[in-house]
Amino acid sequence: MIGEAPGGVDVHTANSARIYDYMLGGKDNFAADREAAERIVRVFPESRDGVRGNREFLGKVVRHLAGEIGIRQFLDIGAGLPTRDNVHQVAHSVDPAARTVYVDNDPVVCVHGRALLAKTSTVAMVNGDVRKPEDIHAKVSQTGLIDWNRPVGLLMVAMLHFVDEPHEHVARLREMVAPGSYLAITHLTTTGERGDDTERLRQIYSRTNTPVLPRSTEEINLFFGDFELLDTSHFIPPHLIRRFASLGWGGVARKR
Template identity: 50%
Template sequence: MAQDATAPPGIDVHIPNAARMYNYYLGGKDNFPVDREAAERVLAVAPEARELARQNRAFMRRAVRYLVAEAGIRQFLDIGTGLPTEGNVHEVAAEVDPGTRVAYVDNDPVVLAHARALLSSTTNTLAVPGDLRQPQDILDDPELRSLIDFTEPVGILLVAVLHFLTDSDKPAELIARLRDAVPPGSYLVLSHVTAEDHTAAAQKGAAVYRRANASITLRTRTQITEMFEGFEVLGPGVVRLDEWHPDHEASLAGYGGQDLPTWFLCGVGRAL
């Protein structure tokens, strides 16, 4: 999608879209003026948002690489995947083992269209429609089950998606439904927006999303940690994005030479 191209049928270009805003933070072109304008309003009160988006992607890549290389995971379920960008899950996993299987799940038709176009020439990878708020529908999807074997350990990725669920959605219960569907030795990779530092700015940034297709719920470190119930959280625990198994990419993190505020927390847990 060119930045100002005519939208595909069924796509509302008058309401900011969280996935397309994220794409804009990452320097992508899959967004429309309404998305860029909303993203710029976020950046006006939280200029660190662009760097945090990059850090979040870097965390995801490190976590996937770790699970394939160190934990022996050979299949991933990525829910709320967002628009494809450089270093996608299947690409990172294939660097370690080209046979790794990856199922992408998203409820955004733009995301699915782009994912399917990207995956048209790949094997062991697919994209299916699904909403985290209906986990059983995801788990029962016949196309997904043709690729993912739920009798073997699965890496479940919930990266920068849970904060788009309200408390009434009961995110911890949704995670438990996924956890109960996979065998012990499976893993959960999670990142979530918080307001641990600079609460006022974080709240102003989150407020912009109230006019988008998905609002943001800021949660505390305790609330995010509780989402790992039934999982053994790996070291170093629930931490900042740049603190989880940092590498050279993470060591370059920062904004204007200063440490970024803690507006994201992340972690990886092993199903017991």
């Protein structure tokens, strides 16, 4: 997107998906996004590494679920702009028939995603909002790619901290997936020692399209409900957890 902007795109307001893209070294961003990203880096110098660590975490989770557990369908909510090592690409490295549906509530992200994924029959992108789980269920069902009666890898990576009061909506999505499904979440955290920096981060995001809402690890744990949390140490290397710890927390859990 660097250069001429597509019609209808507000290039003057920073966008969380495009900030994330810039942090990953992508080109689907504008000056406002890059300026916001650099302000974030000044507050949290480790944030660029954290974003890349988050992406690595996602890839390792998908590879584990596809390769070791045998999950063959993935639902990525709050997917953002397609970038490197996308969920479907990682899943396809295990089984080319694995199916992925991406969900995002940004219409521009969805248009861009559909254009890039148009020739991949096992992948779809739908416009949906985590605050409307029934709508997500209906739209995902229409793609014909997700069988709700079989286990699914439900992914909410680096997105719930952009949603106010999402616990009941996540609970509804947990109800929708079949036993044997897995839920993976990463989320920005609040820590006492970084309280001032976190507040400055809030201020930066307050001028974007999506204010940020970091939460405590206790609050984040509630998103998993009665799902059984996994010991991720055998597929997420300790150095990756350490890199991510100053900014956020992530986990994976199984529906019994």
